Amino acid sequence: MARPLSTEAREKILSTAGEILLDTGVSGFTVDEVVRRSGVAKTTIYRHFDTSAQLIVHALDSIVAPFPTPNTGSLRGDLGAYCEITSQITCDARLRLLMLELLAAAAQNPELAKTKRAMFAERMGPVRTIIQLAMARGEISADVDADFATELAEAPFLAHLMIHGLDAPTEAQLDKMIEFVVAGLTGMGSDAAPAPAH
Amino acid sequence: MARPLSTEAREKILSTAGEILLDTGVSGFTVDEVVRRSGVAKTTIYRHFDTSAQLIVHALDSIVAPFPTPNTGSLRGDLGAYCEITSQITCDARLRLLMLELLAAAAQNPELAKTKRAMFAERMGPVRTIIQLAMARGEISADVDADFATELAEAPFLAHLMIHGLDAPTEAQLDKMIEFVVAGLTGMGSDAAPAPAH
Amino acid sequence: MARPLSTEAREKILSTAGEILLDTGVSGFTVDEVVRRSGVAKTTIYRHFDTSAQLIVHALDSIVAPFPTPNTGSLRGDLGAYCEITSQITCDARLRLLMLELLAAAAQNPELAKTKRAMFAERMGPVRTIIQLAMARGEISADVDADFATELAEAPFLAHLMIHGLDAPTEAQLDKMIEFVVAGLTGMGSDAAPAPAH
Amino acid sequence: MARPLSTEAREKILSTAGEILLDTGVSGFTVDEVVRRSGVAKTTIYRHFDTSAQLIVHALDSIVAPFPTPNTGSLRGDLGAYCEITSQITCDARLRLLMLELLAAAAQNPELAKTKRAMFAERMGPVRTIIQLAMARGEISADVDADFATELAEAPFLAHLMIHGLDAPTEAQLDKMIEFVVAGLTGMGSDAAPAPAH
DNA sequence: TGTTAAGCGAGACGGTACGTCGCGTCTTAAT
DNA sequence: ATTAAGACGCGACGTACCGTCTCGCTTAACA
Structure with missing residues (x-):
């Protein structure tokens, strides 16, 4: 009967958050701005992420990518x-x-x-x-x-x-x-x- | 000819600001809190410092102290x-x-x-x-x-x-x-x- | 779809405003005083009334009451x-x-x-x-x-x-x-x- | 031994105040604006007039002029x-x-x-x-x-x-x-x- | 004819109110 | 039950004016 949190919304939130973080940095990051840019409701954001800090965390996490390890011999x-x-x-x-x-x-x-x-x-x-x-x-x-x-x-x-x-x-x-x-x-x-x- | 900015007020502002910075860090720093703790009016603070950032700057400046240079021979x-x-x-x-x-x-x-x-x-x-x-x-x-x-x-x-x-x-x-x-x-x-x- | 402006808040604002108007007149009227007396947030007040003048207007409007018309013959x-x-x-x-x-x-x-x-x-x-x-x-x-x-x-x-x-x-x-x-x-x-x- | 309040200052204050009153009405009247327009210091204004209301009073008084009384017979x-x-x-x-x-x-x-x-x-x-x-x-x-x-x-x-x-x-x-x-x-x-x- | 106390300009001072913004919570209707 | 929309209480923001105060400079009345 229930309905799962939509991954669509989550992804829109995260990508928008990442965008904003790159644009303005953490200090300029605002949940309201995520709302404005993404069209996702504030309630929804807080349903996915307890805290604006957590949202930042997850947005940053999705930016991180693993690096290959070189091996040149020295x-x-x-x-x-x-x-x-x-x-x-x-x-x-x-x-x-x-x-x-x-x-x-x-x-x-x-x-x-x-x-x-x-x-x-x-x-x-x-x-x-x-x-x-x-x-x-x-x-x-x-x-x-x-x-x-x-x-x-x-x-x-x-x-x-x-x-x-x-x-x-x-x-x-x-x-x-x-x-x-x-x-x-x-x-x-x-x-x-x-x-x-x- | 006019009345000079009072050093008393300035010092109260700066010391209070420094105190707050040590207590809560830059992120928790608030002009209103300076007002509350120092008893100096907000207008006066903005008369001395154009910007809250400038106030932080000067408060930090007054924390810095020069270090002596050692000379042990190695x-x-x-x-x-x-x-x-x-x-x-x-x-x-x-x-x-x-x-x-x-x-x-x-x-x-x-x-x-x-x-x-x-x-x-x-x-x-x-x-x-x-x-x-x-x-x-x-x-x-x-x-x-x-x-x-x-x-x-x-x-x-x-x-x-x-x-x-x-x-x-x-x-x-x-x-x-x-x-x-x-x-x-x-x-x-x-x-x-x-x-x-x- | 969104949450409507609450009539409860509106009424609290208006009655408090009317009270203040009667107490102190228009010249002594202050949005901050409405906040203090009503417990309604300033933002909410400005959400309901664009201008303090408009708030006064509406508060006054709610004071006006119609009078009956007499008919004594002369x-x-x-x-x-x-x-x-x-x-x-x-x-x-x-x-x-x-x-x-x-x-x-x-x-x-x-x-x-x-x-x-x-x-x-x-x-x-x-x-x-x-x-x-x-x-x-x-x-x-x-x-x-x-x-x-x-x-x-x-x-x-x-x-x-x-x-x-x-x-x-x-x-x-x-x-x-x-x-x-x-x-x-x-x-x-x-x-x-x-x-x-x- | 002392020095009397200068009539020059007084007149500058009053005429500026009258000007402002005509421009903006009582509601827009501001002592600071008198200072700005007249170049007279705020201290001086308050030395001549205890209260901004009194200043308004005197400015208005100097606007009032007596009218002649007609006598046409009816x-x-x-x-x-x-x-x-x-x-x-x-x-x-x-x-x-x-x-x-x-x-x-x-x-x-x-x-x-x-x-x-x-x-x-x-x-x-x-x-x-x-x-x-x-x-x-x-x-x-x-x-x-x-x-x-x-x-x-x-x-x-x-x-x-x-x-x-x-x-x-x-x-x-x-x-x-x-x-x-x-x-x-x-x-x-x-x-x-x-x-x-x- | 000095002396000197007051007037003067300038503007800093502690306040209060302003109207705005972002926060995190809440309520509503619609899907 | 999740969503978009957005109202809610809160508290900080930076500004304007208030009336008081402190400054040096200037000036008129008295000695």
Whole structure:
């Protein structure tokens, strides 16, 4: 006798929400605006999503896509390849903005925190594999914690986002970052001076 | 000839605003709340600050304080010392939140962007000096750009903020980060190096 | 299809507004005070009434009530009877004030002008009938314009309102006014000069 | 030892206030607007006039001018002449508005009430003389109270103001009003009932 | 002929009301 | 029972005017 929540409505809501998020960022996001643009009733939106934050979460979730993991045979090669793979995402000013806003919002909202974690996991999974491969190859000391190393590997790219905001790094800067990361990771753990990068 | 804007009111506004920012973050900041807590009239607030954003800017500005620059004779020592100096700031969850929110807001508001830049400048100035000392000592290659190296040196700490939000890094993690940074910076620039990555 | 404007809210708004109008007059009328007294949200008030003036209009409209038309067989008798019928209204200081304020406001606001006209129509309709009956009886010349005569018949009462403000006329004064009106109206139109007064 | 309030400032204030009153009426009158237009400081205004109402009062007072009293030898002639004398004032829509607003305001503010009374006195003084002359001539019964008769004589003109607002009466209407007043006043007081009109 | 207290312009101050926007909840009719 | 539509209470927004206050500067009356 009942009637299920229509997927049609849900999708219209999510795509409109995503659109708005890209247009105006989280700060400009408004349930009323979703209503206006999508023609879906506010009641319906709140029936599908308890909270406007949850709607944002789901809209963001549908934006995230998994990345393939490169395997070039060297840490440096893999990191360079991965940079190129993700560059479409990491250089889009709108996505950079969303990421920054998400970071701030996640610090106050547990649901968004979960989404943030998922996004990082998606993005950092391949990096972790890259690290583990490098450890298997001996490029990185086995003493190093893989998860922590993954964070370190991402650090320069994330820091650039924080410091320079919407302006993506240049090719040259990316190269330097990779050089730094490779030097840093290969130089860690072994008390002896950094092993020659082979 | 006219009556000057009262410094008393201004200070009451700013201190109250700062208080609220620490309590609730930028997202919970409200001019009306400033009115309630400070007893200053809304009109007066808008007489002093054109925009609520400007008020936030000035409130944040008055929170920033300069840090001393350590000089222990080694890159590793200096970074460690600086970490300890700044740890009061960098470990306060409220300030971590403010920083994250500021990053997001700065991406959309030029005035806040200026404040953000000032904050980074304050924080990163000593690091830059540390880097330059290390370059003078020969620990870091003279080929490396000092500004860029400064950003790289901060990267792990900033990245931790992004990834872990309000949870500050542990002592052990800080040690590892410093180790990573030292290895990374000292390993850069020497041409004896990595095979071309692309 | 949508939810209709609730009559409950509308009535609460209107009765509260009327109450305030009687308490403080138009000049002391405030939407915020309606909010406070009625518990209805300001947004809701503005949903029902575009303008505070419109709200006043409707509140006043709901105060107006039609008067019965007397028929005693003589102009003098009818006017006297009508005076007594309307005395509750015309002697209430609060309503006298409202009327004065309405007159001033109507001169500047077309909507209030409409309400003013309606109020006068309500009040003067029976007088017009009284005049027409007198004309049919031959008490008043058929040459006289009934509408204009109606205005003349009301003139002393209205003038008293203007000159004496909130102080209503005494019984004796009302009698004299009626005497004046009867003499004036019956003496008009017939070219034969008024009978010598002594 | 002190310095007297400057008449220059006072006059600038009053003339500007009068200007504004004619432009926008009492309801649009604002002390801040006087400041803007006159260049006189708000402090100075409040030094000269305790209250914005008092300022309005004095501005209106300086608008009022005495009228000459006609003497044509007959009540009808005098009233007609007086009508013409005052028509410049009584037909100016801006002054009609001011009068209506003054009536409303006077009902709530004792100071404005005083001004209103003064205005009526100025305007009705000559009418009273006209009435007294007519009583001396025997046109009006000596039994009638002169003050009350004066009010009755003005009634149609005042009533027209109330009913028709800013639209002044036409010549023809004025004639009829005078006819009505003459008939009314001459028909009063003689116990001999008014002669049947047919 | 100074001195000096007041007047003066300018405009900041604490208030109150304005009319608007977004929130998340609710009610209604129609499918 | 879900939907579109939109009314509801709430609270923040930024503005206008109120009448009071604090500023320096200027000026007229007194010594």
